[in-house]
Amino acid sequence: KAGVTQTPRYLIKTRGQQVTLSCSPISGHRSVSWYQQTPGQGLQFLFEYFSETQRNKGNFPGRFSGRQFSNSRSEMNVSTLELGDSALYLCASSGMGGSNTEAFFGQGTRLTVV
Amino acid sequence: TQLLEQSPQFLSIQEGENLTVYCNSSSVFSSLQWYRQEPGEGPVLLVTVVTGGEVKKLKRLTFQFGDARKDSSLHITAAQTGDTGLYLCAGGFKTIFGAGTRLFVKA
Numbered sequence: 001k002a003g004v005t006q007t008p009r010y011l012i013k014t015r016g017q018q019v020t021l022s023c024s025p026i027s028g029h030r031s032v033s034w035y036q037q038t039p040g041q042g043l044q045f046l047f048e049y050f051s052e053t054q055r056n057k058g059n060f061p062g063r064f065s066g067r068q069f070s071n072s073r074s075e076m077n078v079s080t081l082e083l084g085d086s087a088l089y090l091c092a093s094s095g096m097g098g099s100n101t102e103a104f105f106g107q108g109t110r111l112t113v114v
Numbered sequence: 115t116q117l118l119e120q121s122p123q124f125l126s127i128q129e130g131e132n133l134t135v136y137c138n139s140s141s142v143f144s145s146l147q148w149y150r151q152e153p154g155e156g157p158v159l160l161v162t163v164v165t166g167g168e169v170k171k172l173k174r175l176t177f178q179f180g181d182a183r184k185d186s187s188l189h190i191t192a193a194q195t196g197d198t199g200l201y202l203c204a205g206g207f208k209t210i211f212g213a214g215t216r217l218f219v220k221a
Contacts (some may be wrong), residue, residue: 004156034207043157043202043211056209090156092208103208105156 002027004093004106012112018079021109024071025093032057032074033103034066037088049074078111086113116141118203122211128152128220130192136213137203146186147208148177150202160188193219 005024013019025032034046045058049068068074074102078085085093088110092103121137127133135148145164149157161170163179165188170177174197190197198219199216203212 035211042213043204045209045211048209056207058209092156102159102162105155105158107156 004091006091006106006109008109009019009107010112012108012114013081015081017081017085018077019111021076021078021089021091021111023074023076023091023106025074025091025095026104027095029095029104030072031094031101032061032068032072033075033094034074034076034090035092036060037084037090037108039085043090046076081113083113086111087089116143116206116210117170118146118205118210118212119217120201120203123213124216124218126218126220128191129195132191133193133217134187134188134189134203135217136185136187137212139205140184142183143205144183145173145205146179146183147204148186148188149202149204150199151202151214157200157202190217191219195221 007022031050033048035043046064047054047066048056052068063079066076073088076088088108090105090108092105094101094103120135145162150160153156161177163177166181166183168179173210174191178187186208200214200216202214
């Protein structure tokens with residue numbers, strides 16, 4: 001079956017702009033989580049959506065937001081971009097979420113803010 | 115705040131050597147997961163450990179969960195070049211990740 005698809009793969013934006021990233025989970029998966037990965041901070045949890053509701057949220061400013069649609073596809077939005085937002089953004093899908101369920105990651109979107 | 119500390123941060127070894135990497139915390143976790151991430155790819159789940167003292171084997175990889183469920187280790191026997199990658203441990207419903215151990219296995 002198809003894996004987790006993230007689009008676009010690469011993106012260059014200017015400081016102050018906003019950006020929307022997309023994640024299509026594995027068919028049948030209802031949980032989508034988003035992460036930011038940087039060399040300095042490692043992999044950090046942004047938020048998780050389950051059945052269109054945000055179920056969990058990490059410690060990121062309100063400029064980072066997300067949503068999930070009825071088909072489980074999810075989008076992440078970052079407003080007023082800062083240089084420090086340059087990172088690899090990963091999404092992961094799982095059937096029901098929860099600690100022991102396997103999460104399948106996409107290849108990520110590499111965002112560069114200039 | 116729950117944290118996961120991984121050591122060493124970087125490891126470069128020859129093919130055929132054995133190695134162990136660690137994931138430690140001062141907090142108790144109901145379970146821990148280990149992932150491997152290769153350049154340009156997302157992390158891939160290797161194993162989930164749930165029970166204190168549990169040992170799981172995946173071919174040449176052996177995973178152990180500490181008795182108190184605060185730490186875990188990954189031991190690789192006879193490392194191969196294909197083991198090269200970033201090894202991450204995760205807990206807290208996959209909301210907490212360690213910084214990872216970057217392993218490079220030389221031929």
